[in-house]
Amino acid sequence: MRFDDIWIQGTGRYAGEPRPAPEQVTAHSGILSVATSGLAGPELAVRAGRQALHQAGPGAVGPHLHGSMAYPGLDIWSSSCWVADRLLAAAPAMSLQFSALCNTSVAGIETAASLLAGRPDFPRVLLTVGDRFPETAIDRFEVDPEIALGDAGAAAVLGRGSGLARVLSGVSRTDPSLEGLQRGDEPFRDRPADGPAIVRKRTRQFFAAGTRTPASVVRAHVEGVREVVETALAEAGTSIGEARWVVPPFVGANAFEHGYERPLGLDRERTLFEFGLRLGHLGGSDHLFALDHLLRDRTPEPGDRIVLIGVGGGFTFTCAVLEIPAWARSVR
Template identity: 90%
Template sequence: MKFDDVWIQGTGRYAGDLRPVPGHVTAHTGIVSVAWSELSGPELAVRAGRQALDAAGPGAVGPHLHGSMAYPGLDTWSASCWVADRLLAAAPAMSMQFSALCNTSMAGIETAASLLAGRPDFPRVLLTVGDRFPASAIDRFEVDPEIALGDAGAAAVLGRGHGRARVLSCVSRTDPSLEGLQRGDEPFRDRPAEEPAVVRKRTRQFFAAGTRTPASVVRAHVEGVREVVETALAEAGTSVAEARWVVPPFVGANAFEHGYERPLGLDREGTLFASGLRLGHLGGSDHLFALDQLLRDGTPEPGDRIVLIGVGGGFTFTCAVLEAA
């Protein structure tokens, strides 16, 4: 969908301290460290949210959307309202939580932009994301052979009329036939598992069933990425070659090369690939974290195009095209 008057008005990010990863992870992926925090996902989101609100300046907020991939710290509890209570002086129109797993930041951008496009009574939307991956809940090095998980929060304020970057277009698609990659043979449970999740084990179970092969999944991944990128770029009237930055998820070298760099013809220097090797894959925060890094530290020139590409388990694919102001 094309957007005419939706702007990124402020962004923020907060990551844990960097810790080295096991040698075999570095040898295979090129990832040398991951962000590691003792703060919960909601606490990380609050740190980032304060930065985003300060950057956006004073003004009312309509809805607040809070996203995460990991367990937020309590069952049957509104993490979004906890975050909103610590960030907003006035109660938002709605505070809700959502997840598109690793695609959460991108799903949030699309949802927030659509709310602003369809609801003129909403002045701005606050978007927060935060994930922590403690060893008691998940093995951050056994989720996927090509990633290692890092702890971080990220946030953005979207509004109308002005901002740091204008949202030109955003496109998503879903291939639900791939949801079993994160499910495998695991049964549905009445409560969270007592043992840490080893998601790579579920992926092996999925392939053992024989309905899909690793090669077919790679093809489906590349097809999904290409489809949303090509459509979003066409709607924005631009191309990969004209973009100043093209930012896929923070993944290891193999996944980056075969899932994004080669299929899209990317220039590695304009992708924040190196940041991902230091921070790890930040769960649902990757793209809002990257966007804040670009807008605060990358000094984009007016008119520079920024292309964000998200992929999440399920599988969902999203591409957003922005123009720096």
């Protein structure tokens, strides 16, 4: 969908301290370190949300969307309302928990933009994401050969009229035939499993069933990425070559090359590939974290376009295209 007057008005990020990746992980994937924190996912989101709201300035917030992919710290509890209570002076119209797993940030931008486009009574939307991956719950280095998980929170405020970056378009698609990559043949349980989840084991179980091959999954991944990117770029009236920054998920070297760089013809210097190798894959926070880094630390120029490419287990694919406005220098 093309958006006419939807803006990123504030962003924020908070990451844990760097922890060196095991030598075998670095040798295979190029991942150097991961962010690790003792704070729970909602606490990480609050730290990022404060930055985003401060940058956006005073004003009412309509809905609040809070996303995560990891266990938030309690069962049968609203982490979104906990975050909202700590960030917002007035109660929002609604506070919702949502998750597109690793695609939560980009899917969240598209969802928030769609809410604003369809509900003129909503002044702004606050989007927060936060994930922590403690060793008791998951082995952060055994999720996938090309992924090592990092702990972080990220946030954005979306509104109308003006801002740091205009949302030009957002497109999503889903291929649910791939959901078994994270499920394998694990049974449904009455409570969380004892001990850390080893997601790579589930992937091996999925392929052992013989219904899909690794090559067919790679093809499906590339097809999903290409479809949302090409459609979102067309709706934004631009091309991948005109983008100043293209931001896929924070993954290892092989996944980056074969899943994004080659299929899309990316110039690695216009991505945040190296940046991600020092953080790890930040669960649902990758792209909002990256966006805050670009807006605060890389000083984009007026007219620069930013392409965010999200992929989440299930599998979901989302692409959002943003543009820096002509008055960018005065906004900062």
